[in-house]
Amino acid sequence: MGALDGIRVLSLNHFLSGPAAAQHLGDLGADVISVEPLTGAFQRNWAVANHFVDDTSVNHITTGRNKRSIAIDLKSPEGIATVKKLIAVSDVVMENFRPGTLDKLGLSEAEMRAVNPTIIYATTTGYGVDGPYMKRPGQDILLQAMSGLAAHTGSMESGPVAIGSVPIDHHAAALTAFGIVSALFERTRTGKGRRVDVNMLQAAMDMQGESITAWMNGADHAGPRGANGMANWFSPAPYGVYATTDGHVMISMSTPADLARALDLPEFLDFTAKDGFDRRGEISSGVRAGMAALSTAEAVEKLTAAGVWHEVVQDYDALRENPQVKHLGAFLDVTSPSGTKMTMLASPVRYDGETLPVRLTPPALGAQSREILADAGLGEEEIARLIAEGVVAQTDKMRN
Numbered sequence: 441m442g443a444l445d446g447i448r449v450l451s452l453n454h455f456l457s458g459p460a461a462a463q464h465l466g467d468l469g470a471d472v473i474s475v476e477p478l479t480g481a482f483q484r485n486w487a488v489a490n491h492f493v494d495d496t497s498v499n500h501i502t503t504g505r506n507k508r509s510i511a512i513d514l515k516s517p518e519g520i521a522t523v524k525k526l527i528a529v530s531d532v533v534m535e536n537f538r539p540g541t542l543d544k545l546g547l548s549e550a551e552m553r554a555v556n557p558t559i560i561y562a563t564t565t566g567y568g569v570d571g572p573y574m575k576r577p578g579q580d581i582l583l584q585a586m587s588g589l590a591a592h593t594g595s596m597e598s599g600p601v602a603i604g605s606v607p608i609d610h611h612a613a614a615l616t617a618f619g620i621v622s623a624l625f626e627r628t629r630t631g632k633g634r635r636v637d638v639n640m641l642q643a644a645m646d647m648q649g650e651s652i653t654a655w656m657n658g659a660d661h662a663g664p665r666g667a668n669g670m671a672n673w674f675s676p677a678p679y680g681v682y683a684t685t686d687g688h689v690m691i692s693m694s695t696p697a698d699l700a701r702a703l704d705l706p707e708f709l710d711f712t713a714k715d716g717f718d719r720r721g722e723i724s725s726g727v728r729a730g731m732a733a734l735s736t737a738e739a740v741e742k743l744t745a746a747g748v749w750h751e752v753v754q755d756y757d758a759l760r761e762n763p764q765v766k767h768l769g770a771f772l773d774v775t776s777p778s779g780t781k782m783t784m785l786a787s788p789v790r791y792d793g794e795t796l797p798v799r800l801t802p803p804a805l806g807a808q809s810r811e812i813l814a815d816a817g818l819g820e821e822e823i824a825r826l827i828a829e830g831v832v833a834q835t836d837k838m839r840n
Contacts, residue, residue: 442469442796447624449532450475450523451507452547454482456580456606457564457640458536459503460613465532465620466506467787467796473530473812474507475523477514478833480805494778496802501782504802510813511806511833518831520546522813527555529816532620536564539574549635560623562636564616569637578640580606587644588664592651596667612643650674668724676716677723681753682731684739689731692749696723702746703730774801809834 447470451462459474459481466472474481483504487497510526513519524547527533533552535542542548549561563569566578576582581602584590589608594601619636627633645652654674655661661673671680671690678691678699696711705726716723731739736752743750759765772784787796809832813823826832 442467443791444468444470444621444624447471447532448530449473449534449620450526450530452523452533452535452537452542453564454536455486455609456483456499456503457609457612457616458534459483460610461536461562461564461616461620462507462534463503463505464613464617464787466800467789468621470532472507473526473808474504474509474803475514475526476509476511476805478511478830480511484805493782494776494780496776496782500802501784505784505798506800507803508800508808508812509803509806510809511835512809513831514545516831517546518826518829522826522831523547524551524555525816525818526812527552527559530556530559531624532560532562534562534564534616534620538578539563539565539569553633556633558627558631558633560620560627560633560636562616562620562623562638564612564638564640566639567641568639573641580608580640583608583640583644587641587648588652589644589648591664592648592672594665595669596663596665600665607647608640608644611647612638612640615643615646666720666724668721669728670720670724676713677720678727680724682728682739684731684734684736687736688753689736689739689743690751690753691727691743692751694746694748698746698748699723699727699730702742702748703727703734705730769795772798774798777804804835806833806835 444465447465449462449465449470449472451459451472451474453459453462453474462472462474476484479485483499484497487499489498491498493501512522514523552559552561565574566583567573567576584602587608590600590602593603616636616638619638623634623636651672651674659674664673666672666680669680669682670677676693677696679693681688681690695713696708696716700706700708708723708726711719711723734742740750740752760771765771770786770788772786774782774784776782782801784798784801786798789796809827810823813826813832823832827834
């Protein structure tokens with residue numbers, strides 16, 4: 441049983457943020473129906489690192505759990521009419537196309553509400569549903585540049601740095617799921633279906649709420665990034681990554697006196713907490729020199745003894761053996777329809793100490809087309825005709 445049992449979600453999403461948002465809802469128990477074109481949604485046909493497990497894109501593995509798939513010819517009038525039949529029996533419709541795309545297909549918000557007045561209609565866009573940037577491509581790394589995230593990542597010495605993953609997509613997905621659940625809750629009290637709009641630009645800004653707010657309210661800064669090894673412009677030294685003889689260690693919040701004892705830096709023993717801010721460059725340079733003389737194991741031993749918050753910098757490979765990751769069951773190993781091992785991330789949300797279950801592994805394109813149409817009230821003859829005429833596809837074979 442899940443919090444959203446009995447809720448039907450129609451996902452017209454592609455790529456990452458939209459499908460990830462729909463997956464959050466599926467994890468919570470919603471019946472998420474992924475409506476895809478006959479050639480498959482983008483995330484089936486394009487893969488990070490161009491990697492597929494059998495014929496399954498790793499992008500589909502990332503965002504395809506706990507969903508059913510139906511393949512529909514979205515360019516045909518009868519295909520759109522079929523989608524409207526699904527809308528009529530759904531609670532939520534969600535999409536992440538550029539504004540106006542669905543309108544051209546005959547699936548505007550007004551047309552959806554004519555079919556189902558209480559539908560929750562959710563959009564995830566790059567820059568919003570209107571405004572001067574509404575038609576721009578909303579891609580994570582471009583938003584990193586516009587939102588200040590790239591400008592505030594890296595060091596003053598090296599220049600701006602792009603984050604090596606896609607955090608804005610994932611944060612926008614979480615915000616979209618949050619907005620939809622809130623709208624569903626409100627509908628139980630008012631009977632009214634709301635429109636939920638999330639844009640990646642504001643998601644990117646929301647991710648940086650602490651630093652943006654400090655900056656906009658006049659916090660002292662010499663530049664947008666940290667210097668002398670500091671990870672940012674606003675924390676006290678030595679907050680950042682420091683090289684050892686055989687690796688790197690991240691050092692977090694600590695007092696100058698603790699660092700002095702840990703790294704044999706007596707010049708910092710009398711420094712105050714305020715000096716941690718005012719003399720950042722001096723402290724960070726001293727820590728860098730002290731860490732450079734130690735192995736990672738030696739540094740960890742000394743920092744631990746002094747109570748300095750730290751962590752060894754590790755790659756993804758270390759996650760498999762991380763004891764806390766194992767305890768949390770954060771990885772799930774499943775098999776593809778061809779029997780090949782696939783590794784998935786589990787839902788990060790727990791209820792009463794239990795991880796939300798994977799009811800369905802990422803499905804083949806159109807794997808549940810027949811049953812989805814039957815659930816919407818279509819008869820066997822009509823379903824057979826739609827499949828025979830190529831309006832809908834039913835297949836159990838994984839598609840790229």
